[in-house]
Amino acid sequence: MKGRSLRLDPSGAGDATGGRRRPSRRALTRIALLAALAPFASSLAACGGDGGQAEAASPVLSGEVAPTSTVVDDPSLVAPTTAVPSTTMAPTTVAETTPATTVPPTVVETLPVPAPPPPPRADEPYVELGRLQIPKIGIDAVLLQGITLNTLDLGPGHWPGTALPGQIGNTVIAGHRTSHNKIFRNIDQLAPGDEVIFSTSEGDFVYLVRETTIVKPDAMYIVEQTNEPTATLFACHPPGSTRERIVVHLDLSTGPATSVAPSV
Numbered sequence: 001m002k003g004r005s006l007r008l009d010p011s012g013a014g015d016a017t018g019g020r021r022r023p024s025r026r027a028l029t030r031i032a033l034l035a036a037l038a039p040f041a042s043s044l045a046a047c048g049g050d051g052g053q054a055e056a057a058s059p060v061l062s063g064e065v066a067p068t069s070t071v072v073d074d075p076s077l078v079a080p081t082t083a084v085p086s087t088t089m090a091p092t093t094v095a096e097t098t099p100a101t102t103v104p105p106t107v108v109e110t111l112p113v114p115a116p117p118p119p120p121r122a123d124e125p126y127v128e129l130g131r132l133q134i135p136k137i138g139i140d141a142v143l144l145q146g147i148t149l150n151t152l153d154l155g156p157g158h159w160p161g162t163a164l165p166g167q168i169g170n171t172v173i174a175g176h177r178t179s180h181n182k183i184f185r186n187i188d189q190l191a192p193g194d195e196v197i198f199s200t201s202e203g204d205f206v207y208l209v210r211e212t213t214i215v216k217p218d219a220m221y222i223v224e225q226t227n228e229p230t231a232t233l234f235a236c237h238p239p240g241s242t243r244e245r246i247v248v249h250l251d252l253s254t255g256p257a258t259s260v261a262p263s264v
Contacts, residue, residue, distance in 0.1 A: 165198030
């Protein structure tokens with residue numbers, strides 16, 4: 001056996017000369033050690049080996065991660081999905097209340113707009129609006145359209161542009177106190193609760209006296225319009241003077257007239 005080197009063959013095929021020999025105890029121990037280290041070599045290759053080895057190990061890693069990713073993507077855990085219908089219903093509920101909030105502006109926009117005071121003797125057509133009755137002071141007269149002296153010489157006149165009787169707004173009526181028909185001569189005798197009745201093609205409208213005030217001739221605010229059906233009667237004050245104005249403020253009544261005005 002001198003001069004001949006032996007090469008171990010793990011497969012047991014034999015030596016380099018073709019002869020078959022039984023592996024020594026040392027060779028068998030080495031083979032067993034290599035077999036035991038094989039799993040550790042595979043793990044190292046998966047964590048930091050070359051590209052080919054990393055790809056071979058990737059199925060193992062993805063298999064371990066899969067259960068965790070499945071739990072995260074589970075649709076039953078996405079609470080916002082079930083919350084969307086309740087949050088989208090809120091705008092619908094608010095939209096239903098929007099028409100109520102737009103009613104006040106509509107009422108304000110439709111209020112009548114009083115015409116500017118005309119020249120005292122401007123020409124006005126003769127137009128009858130209906131009748132004016134004030135039972136307390138014996139008035140039953142034709143109600144005319146207009147407030148020039150030419151119109152008021154004939155009877156009480158409605159200020160153009162102010163509300164018509166029975167409508168939302170302020171119905172403004174002027175009349176003489178001491179000249180011509182003297183229709184409002186005793187207007188100062190009216191007290192709260194007294195009736196003033198307007199009869200037009202739209203029906204009969206009963207107003208009740210609220211209060212009486214004395215103002216300066218330039219108190220244009222007495223013709224301002226209101227958001228409720230009101231009325232204003234005015235004339236010169238004191239009788240025989242134009243120094244001030246007497247103003248009777250009225251509110252529309254919800255009931256029928258309780259008194260009948262005598263005919264004039």
